[in-house]
Amino acid sequence: MSSTDRPIIAGAGPVGLGAALFLARQGCTTRLVEIRDEPARQSRALAVNPRTLTLLQPSGVTDQMLELGSPIRGVQFHRSGRVAAALSFAGVHPKYPFMLGLSQATTERLLARALEAAGGMVERGVRIVACRNAVDGVEVVLEAGGGLREIAKGPWLLAADGAHSTARQQLGIDFVGSSFKQEWHLADAPLRTTLADDHAHVFFLDEGAFLFMIRVVDEAQKGRANNPVWRIMGNRSDLLSRLVQAEQTGPPVWTSSFRISHRINATLSAGAVYFAGDAAHVHSPLGARGMNLGLEDAWVFSELVRNGRLPEYDRLRRPVDRSVVRRVKILSRIASAESWFDRFIRTYVLPKAINIPSIRALMAATVTGLDHALPRSVADRTG
Numbered sequence: 001m002s003s004t005d006r007p008i009i010a011g012a013g014p015v016g017l018g019a020a021l022f023l024a025r026q027g028c029t030t031r032l033v034e035i036r037d038e039p040a041r042q043s044r045a046l047a048v049n050p051r052t053l054t055l056l057q058p059s060g061v062t063d064q065m066l067e068l069g070s071p072i073r074g075v076q077f078h079r080s081g082r083v084a085a086a087l088s089f090a091g092v093h094p095k096y097p098f099m100l101g102l103s104q105a106t107t108e109r110l111l112a113r114a115l116e117a118a119g120g121m122v123e124r125g126v127r128i129v130a131c132r133n134a135v136d137g138v139e140v141v142l143e144a145g146g147g148l149r150e151i152a153k154g155p156w157l158l159a160a161d162g163a164h165s166t167a168r169q170q171l172g173i174d175f176v177g178s179s180f181k182q183e184w185h186l187a188d189a190p191l192r193t194t195l196a197d198d199h200a201h202v203f204f205l206d207e208g209a210f211l212f213m214i215r216v217v218d219e220a221q222k223g224r225a226n227n228p229v230w231r232i233m234g235n236r237s238d239l240l241s242r243l244v245q246a247e248q249t250g251p252p253v254w255t256s257s258f259r260i261s262h263r264i265n266a267t268l269s270a271g272a273v274y275f276a277g278d279a280a281h282v283h284s285p286l287g288a289r290g291m292n293l294g295l296e297d298a299w300v301f302s303e304l305v306r307n308g309r310l311p312e313y314d315r316l317r318r319p320v321d322r323s324v325v326r327r328v329k330i331l332s333r334i335a336s337a338e339s340w341f342d343r344f345i346r347t348y349v350l351p352k353a354i355n356i357p358s359i360r361a362l363m364a365a366t367v368t369g370l371d372h373a374l375p376r377s378v379a380d381r382t383g
């Protein structure tokens with residue numbers, strides 16, 4: 001392997017971008033390849049948690065996010081026309097006692113801009129088609145437009161190539177877990193509503209249906225201050241006909257349906273190939289953890305690179321990721337209440353449980369990403 005071979009990152013979603021940024025700021029230049037020619041326009045994630053705001057603060061990205069975003073101060077759970085329970089984020093974090101409403105597309109744009117400022121870039125229109133461990137690192141087959149192929153070598157590969165990771169398939173790593181039977185659905189639509197827009201809202205409806213609602217905060221919002229777009233997500237396909245306390249004022253700007261899975265790689269490292277973000281773990285969007293947890297993977301990974309401790313990545317990271325996947329699965333099962341037991345918990349136990357301080361604190365910590373400490377030996381730099 002030549003001394004000029006750079007480490008390779010597959011995928012310029014938020015996690016690949018975050019990893020390249022954290023590493024570039026330490027003087028480690030990577031080769032970040034991305035299959036898509038253009039940045040994504042649709043935003044899956046709409047909320048950035050305090051842990052992510054802390055990790056991105058030294059890069060200046062957090063200040064830019066705070067300028068564009070809007071604080072979400074808690075969650076209200078509605079049942080039979082009233083707020084049955086509420087969860088506040090007050091006091092969860094000394095500096096950021098809120099989730100920040102901000103679209104994933106904006107977050108990715110800010111990360112890409114910071115990466116460029118730190119001397120990095122995204123190679124667009126290039127995909128990883130194969131990868132393998134070599135004697136002193138990795139060999140990766142890259143394919144650009146027109147089918148042009150290149151074999152790239154590097155000391156390591158970070159696979160941040162999403163839930164259907166090519167690298168995971170290439171290395172034959174099990175993606176252990178299960179999927180829900182029902183699909184979930186989402187619509188981003190303009191609404192007139194009396195719902196507080198500084199809160200997320202969960203409606204428990206009849207026959208196990210639920211709706212999750214949160215205002216979409218993106219760069220287009222300034223032009224539609226009087227006609228705000230909200231994300232409506234739930235486990236029934238006729239979401240928009242089930243709206244409560246809200247009236248649709250225009251056609252949806254985005255609709256989608258997706259299968260909910262809770263899975264984690266059997267290992268987060270195989271030789272010199274490492275996994276982060278959705279390439280390593282997936283879970284339901286309830287809890288707003290996917291992008292945030294992946295950015296934390298990226299930060300831990302970059303700190304281990306800095307300290308020459310990459311072999312510890314799987315040991316340090318997988319237990320954290322596994323426990324988040326487990327916890328989000330429990331929350332999601334209760335919300336979607338596919339079994340009579342979960343429906344009972346959702347109707348009778350949850351509203352009371354939220355009033356128990358320790359449970360309330362655990363739920364708030366889970367949603368805000370503060371349910372675990374960063375590994376002590378790499379945590380000193382977060383400020």
Ligand SMILES: Cc1cc2nc3c(=O)[nH]c(=O)nc-3n(C[C@H](O)[C@H](O)[C@H](O)COP(=O)(O)OP(=O)(O)OC[C@H]3O[C@@H](n4cnc5c(N)ncnc54)[C@H](O)[C@@H]3O)c2cc1C
Binds near residue numbers: 046127186292
């Ligand atoms: C409805 C919904 C709402 C959500 N809300 C939240 C939220 O509020 N907060 C939160 O934290 N998370 C949320 N998530 C989860 C979040 O969107 C994902 O966890 C996040 O996008 C993962 O980032 P990633 O970079 O790991 O993967 P991705 O965003 O999937 O990026 C992977 C990238 O790799 C590229 N790629 C794929 N294959 C290759 C290849 N072979 N070669 C090169 N490039 C490749 C892809 O084009 C893509 O750009 C939500 C998800 C959904 C579905």
